[in-house]
Amino acid sequence: VASIQSLDGDIIDCVHISKQPGFDHPLLKNHTIQMQPSYHPGGMYHESNIAPHHITQTWHQNGKCPKNTIPIRRTKEEDVLRANSIKTYGKKMPQSIANLDSINKPVIPNISTGHQHAIASAQVDNCHGTRASFNLWKPTIARANDFSLTQLWITGGSYSGNDLNTIEAGWQVYPGLYRDRNTRLFIYWTRDAYQTTGCYNLHCSGFIQTDNQITLGGSISPTSTYGGAQYDIDILVWKV
Template identity: 80%
Template sequence: MAATRACLVALVVALTFLFMEGRVTAEPTSAGSLVQRRREMGSLLRRLNKPPIASIQSPDGDVIDCVHISKQPAFDHPLLKNHTIQMRPSYNPRGMHHDSNITTHAITQIWHQNGTCPENTIPIRRTKEEDLLRASSIRRFGKKMPRSIPHLNPTNDTDTPNILRGHQHAVASAQYDKCYGTKSTFNLWKPWIARGNDFSLTQFWITGGSYNGNNLNTIEAGWQVYPNLYSDSNTRLFIYWTRDAYQSTGCYNLLCSGFIQTSNQITIGGSISPMSTYGGTQYDIDILVWKDQAGGNWWLQVGGDYVGYWPSSIFSYLADSASTIMWGGEVFSPDAGQTSTHMGSGHFPNEGFGKASHIKNIQVVDSSNCLNPTSDVGFITEQNNCYNVQSDTYGDWGTYIYYGGPGNNHNCP
């Protein structure tokens, strides 16, 4: 009984601190509700943290669990109970663009300094109790808020503008009858975050469907800095997916069932390094997602590693193809329009290479499984004096964008 009281006191103190910091919403604080929350947390932790074969303590504070490939969270999905793992894609896209005149720099994940996961396992970042305590709700842990993507059909979407929901974007967008993936090279930065529940990310969105009827499907990949999710300001590789416009399906990384990982080298949600510096050395990472037309799965490749795939069965529109792809940056803050959280490098596109953040070699996979440059893009920004984007095509860079900004400044808002 004494131990139970001690746990409750500790939980009350932790929740009070987080509430004062503005990191949780007001929830009942009775002893009964705290016990219920504690039970929900324990149940979720047991579901997320599968029994590992080995564990690696990362220098950045993460614990990386090496979980047998057949025991990963994906197989909690009811549609994947009898799924047979596809270890490699059947075909790679043709026409992959390579920089012939630009020196590449090796990108690593920080946990690699202390070990590797054995064959037939996958590395999973362990979810800790303190991660759940930072969440506004257990039910929404690891999920984006509904309608957080840029407007896909502005003339038909009369909902509240994104900026009023806390999101700002600087993205390039292209629409197609049908497309089957994208590849791009992301410039790596560590943007400054103004407050703990702000985030800044760079990604691409592969989408089908729309908000009408909540049938938007997305596949997303890139890098982000998100202290409230990860407890630090490290730049981390991330993925996301949804099939119902972020209402209930999908989540970040492996925090819900769906994405099937095959690589024992890459931790989704793990820190990556090194980072670019203003006016100094620039570091990039290649990310490719494409639909393997033989099996129908959407494969993720990071650098030279096949990381895993989203089975087509978890989608509706994306079970066939995508219709819109976007590339660029996003900032979330409850103070959107006034936040000083940086996007990209924190500098505007007109500053150019080494100062503004870029995404280059932007290509799209067509119905013949060929990668082609895209040039006919439109731009989406909420306040271009806060964050902006511009595009061009040039030599080894192919189609590229510069994007980003400092947020609040004398011209913003």
């Protein structure tokens, strides 16, 4: 419907909501889009006297997508060429992910190699969702293949059985995927421990988007500064 050139180099395409990639999945062939949740869970909004800082995306400076469309960050040829293969573009590699099966076991970190991470977790018998508030930063990434992120996971199953299924959301700085070192909003999913299913944002079928102002994979700002202003982003995932 329209295309918007972002100051960070992205091209944002405003695609009609019914033409988004998620509908390429055969199980969604006759899907009816639910534009609004049937309810909002308690605790969704802050009960604070502190005025929140407005978080925005860079492409908003040059325009907005019209009603009944969703903004999709355009995938360019050079984006795909940075990946090891077309098949792996936009996917996580299982060997590079924190092992959620061992999150309650002590870990002796090796700061020179591997995936360094810190995890807080809770095990719930009947999980209907979760909410997290993340401090926004723009960490320095020294090498092109490195990345840094903050995210939430909602998981079921296990790595050992290759039946781990997840819903993930947060922010990341990932030059290998986005070609720059900007802080970007992302989502992810898998249903087989990252072996063959799942991908970042809208790179494959799995999510249906309804909002016409938020670009998955788009740059977000402002970010926090050491000893200065602090900025947070709230992410809520729940089952309707």
